[in-house]
Amino acid sequence: MGHELRVLRAEEWDVWFRQLELAFGGAPEPAEGRELYRDLTEIDRSLAVWDGDDCVGSASAFSFRMAVPGGAVVPAAGVTMVGVAPTHRRRGVLTSMMRRQLDDVRAGGEPLAVLTASDPAIYPRFGYGIGAYGLSMEIDTTRVRVSVPPGADAVRMRLVDPLEALPACERVYAALVPGRPGMPARQPGWERQGLLDPVSERGGKAPLACVLAEGPDGEVLGYARYQVNPEWERKGSAGSVEVLQLDAVDPAAYAALWRYVCGIDLTWTVRAHRRPADDPVLHLVTDVRRSQLLLRDALHVRLVELGAALEARSYGVPVDVVLDVADEFCPWNGGRWRLSADASGVSCVRTGDPADLALSARDLAAVYLGGNSLLSLAAAGRVRELRPGALAVASRAFAGDVAPWLPHGF
Structure with a gap:
């Protein structure tokens, strides 16, 4: 054309x-x-x-x-x-x-x-699979309370200017990255994204606020960035809180931050988006039904160099499996690969041995971060077991300890 x-x-x-x-x-x-x-x-x-x-x-x-x-x-x-x-x-x-x-x-x-996909139906044909999900919630704080573990009462909440608090917040974020698949390590300049607060986009909300959670010695254990929407009805206040980021390196500080945002005066609803699918707050709220949970796709993953990608991660149990991978859009990934992993390391190389599992590159990408299981995909007809017993072992190997999470868009 x-x-x-x-x-x-x-x-x-x-x-x-x-x-x-x-x-x-x-x-x-x-x-x-x-x-x-x-x-x-x-x-x-x-x-x-x-x-x-x-x-x-x-x-x-x-x-x-x-x-x-x-x-x-x-x-x-x-x-x-x-x-x-x-x-x-x-x-x-x-x-x-x-x-x-x-x-x-x-x-x-x-x-x-x-x-991240504006239309998730577009990218499967290019080999992208949904590798991580995001949780949204709308907590009715008139009916829901936050139950905190021991130590939360010793955490100090301190309101600070979001820009002045940025270095401390970034240290908390950086400490969390290795423990949560899907999190991008912050590259220079990206710290500014969390401070964006254009007046034209507020829609009546207050300016961006930041609260730090500090330990007994003043060390920063966590932070929350949020905005209050001060609404009023004839019967009184009907304000809400939008939680934009909330991170902590300590369970007590994490719970204390959620208790804080759910207890802000003159507000009765707390909304949060882009939370991990296994967010610990699900175990802190007293009524999960009145927290209106919604799960949606968050991060789409594409294995560009299959062998190098599979060798870059670790596996939950020892595994030795031959994968027959179909990849029309990146044909260099197609064919049979032997994935071997144990305490001594990981190897993923081409092989002529008979295949144990057959799947597409898209479905391999979907399990790469541990957010989906091979067993679930097999139940949907998207993974075929060619050697009895191989599917269960491989599924356990790819499973993650925590749900993968993308905390911000790009």
């Missing part, structure tokens, strides 16, 4: 980003967010499709490092800013960008690519 696909030039960023806004409905990004994304954009990893002088497609990637089961932090391409002009849908624009991007990721030596 005469389209030109090439790497973006720095002077084209405004046109390119405006195309992205139009692809997502046309609403302009607030100035603060626009400035941040301009600074974070890696120009040499950004692709543009042109039809003459018109930019009709965009895609980019961030150079992330992401935690995987076992605590390793692995290079991963954070696929982002993917959009196609409504005038150019179903012309192969997206496929051409995905093809070029995954080839580039492979050439750059990154074993993984990850993304």
Whole structure:
């Protein structure tokens, strides 16, 4: 069709980003967010499709490092800013960008690519599987209380300026990364994302607030960033709290932070999004039904170099299994691979031995972070057991100790 696909030039960023806004409905990004994304954009990893002088497609990637089961932090391409002009849908624009991007990721030596999907039905055909889920909740604090463990009463809550508290909050975040697969290690500049608070986006909410949870010696054990929405009805206050981030390195501090946000005066509802699927708060609230839980896809994972990706993580039990993997979009991953893991290490190499399990690269990506089980996928007909007993052992090996979690978008 005469389209030109090439790497973006720095002077084209405004046109390119405006195309992205139009692809997502046309609403302009607030100035603060626009400035941040301009600074974070890696120009040499950004692709543009042109039809003459018109930019009709965009895609980019961030150079992330992401935690995987076992605590390793692995290079991963954070696929982002993917959009196609409504005038150019179903012309192969997206496929051409995905093809070029995954080839580039492979050439750059990154074993993984990850993304968040505006439409989760789009990316399975490119080999992405849902690797992590996010939990949303709306807690009715008129009926729900937070039960705290011993030590929570000794935790001090201190309101601070969000910018001044940033270094302390970042230390807490960094300490959590190795223990939670899916968490990106914070790259320079990304700490600014959690402070975005454009007035145009508040919708009547108060400015961003930050509270620190401190131990007896003043050490910062956790933090919460939140906004209060001070609403009123004829019968009285009807305010709510939106929890934007809440992290802690200590169970007592974690519970104390939830008790704090659920006890703010003149508010009766606490809303939180992008929480881990196994968030400990589920064991702290006194009535989980009145916490209105909703689970949805959060992080989509693509194994770009299958062998390197599987060798980068650890496994829950010793395993020796031959995987017959189908991968049409990245054919270099297709074929049989022997995965062997025990206390001495992990190996994943090509083999001519008979296969024990057959599955697609998409389904292997879905279990990579430990957020889904091979047994569950087999029950859905997406994994076939070719050697009796192999499925149960492999499923236990891939299982994670905690649910994978993506704490913020990109």
